[in-house]
Amino acid sequence: MYSEINHEVLVRTEHLKKYFPLRKSKKSESVRAVDDVSLEIYRGETLGLVGESGSGKTTIAKMILGLLPPTENTIYIDGKDVWDKKNNKSQRNSVGAVFQDPASSLNPRRPIYRSLERPLIINGFSKTEAKNLIYDTAEKINIGRELLERFPHELSGGQQQRVSIARAIMLQPKLLVLDEPTSALDVSVQAQTLNELLKLQEEFNMTYLFITHNLSVVRYMSDRICVMYGGKLMEIGSTGDVYNHYVHPYTFGLLSSVPPLHPKERHRKKYLLSGDMPSLVEETKGCRFASRCKFCQNICQKEMPAMKRVGEGHLAACHFAGEIKF
Template sequence: MKETFIEIEGLKKYFPLKGGSRRKRVYTKAVDDINLSIKRGEVLGVVGESGSGKTTLAKMLLGLLPPTEGKIVAGGVNVCDKKNRREVSHLAGAVFQDPASSLNPRFTIYKTLERPLRINGIGKEEARQRIYETIDRVKLGREMLTRFPHELSGGQQQRVSIARAILLKPKLLVLDEPTSALDVSVQAQTLNELLSLQEADELTYLFITHNLSVVRYVSDRICVMYGGQVMEIGKTKDVYENGLHPYTKSLLASVPPTHPKERKKKNLLTEKSAAFGDNAPDLSSISSGCIFQDRCKLCQEICKKQRPVLEECGEDHFIACHLKDSLKAGEEGKF
């Protein structure tokens, strides 16, 4: 694969919580010391349950949220510097989960697409050409351009969001649950079209999803987040088939198998692991050690004292776990 396109170093976002005293402020550590590099043309899938910091990471990558600490450089641009906002808007496009709320209900689709072009100094005629070209690429009929968002289906609205994201010919797309709000019947089609765009333009994708089957289908590498931290990262096949971190394993155990017989077997596991709850776990009581300690069946004394760092456990495969060597040797039974 190609050269590094995005470099994320020591990235943190702490949100002050209400109720902390002035002397002792309490924070939600939405993103807590993330170091990542993403290659040009790579699809990095980001998974993790609700509250693990995926959207916060996405917003910082888009320059929409300033980090508390750390830095992000994408395509040579310091994304965190406000002065680079215009450059970042050319560099990166975004697609969010709910297309209806990200489109202005009072604007026709044409106006929705024309605005970012005009704001970026593109003349009326060139903008028209670009809109036609883009709307064709996302396979929406041109008759949609005169309509308002409420006159479109969810799938069509999401195509408009995708069109808007690629209008300025970005190098990077940040996709935050882009298909989860869609009907199952249009999900696969939308995913395939996103992948075609990625290939055709050699785009770099940060693809966030709750859905492990989706992430397996689209990603070159998978990054598993928990409590604002990266627990495991590696090539899709390695993480999916040989995920080592206890958290990754519990996530994988919660994926429903396709075969009904397997599903029956797996239900037992899913009940125990219950990895994907809808409510974010309360991690504020964990002040030292591994962030996953209170849910980890293998938790040892060291896990309560020292935060594990990401360490290589295979080729291009890293986990943050004190028990890395034992897990690698398949010896988790000894704990």
């Protein structure tokens, strides 16, 4: 799919930073949740964002959605600054979100129909227009009309997530942020939901930012994959390049953690990660991954690696990218 993607940039960040001050600290210390991230998302593609918990994935998503202000620099969608007050309303309509727990994102005191109707009324739709759009969207996502009169607790997890997706796409956003959208669902329901998302993307020509811990799911969904660790980008490239020609030791470690699907792969080369992510409070001179990397050299401890090009659209933040033999 990657070769067919239009390389027109929809979302762009340059040296994006988000620091959270520690309230009890006397030294004005901060947690560097996102630290100097430059990223581009192309129109019509699915960019998978993967990494351990605490790597900064959801923080980036919240800044793109306008829920968290950046500490330094900004985000551009279609060339417009997300945090410019002049563009605020139009930018909100151009981005939608589907979160991990569908039940917590739906009002438990409102029927599903009212939860879908409210954002449309706020955006100037008449009652009749809202009704027609709700019924049309519900049909596309396989939500029976009888379900629209129920309350969230009367629906299954899969049905609740389909409602969340319907609400997110009704205004046809340019970008849909999917933050662990299937992690709370059964495997069979996960597959159904992912296929519906792919069908909707093709129909509405949407762009997806897909955040997940499930490396098998991200491989199935994504055109490109971005690997994060400790608030920084480690490797980015097409799905095929990252899975089959990875060059960063952290990416190798992540892929090694996935159980093999075929018995012949049980004896494949593995790199099992040990230890914990370093503190994001202290400023690190060298590579964030150095303390856990078995390929670490002196330069890794002293100097932060820049993003190094190792192929067409394939980059990695490693001093020895392309030189390490795994």
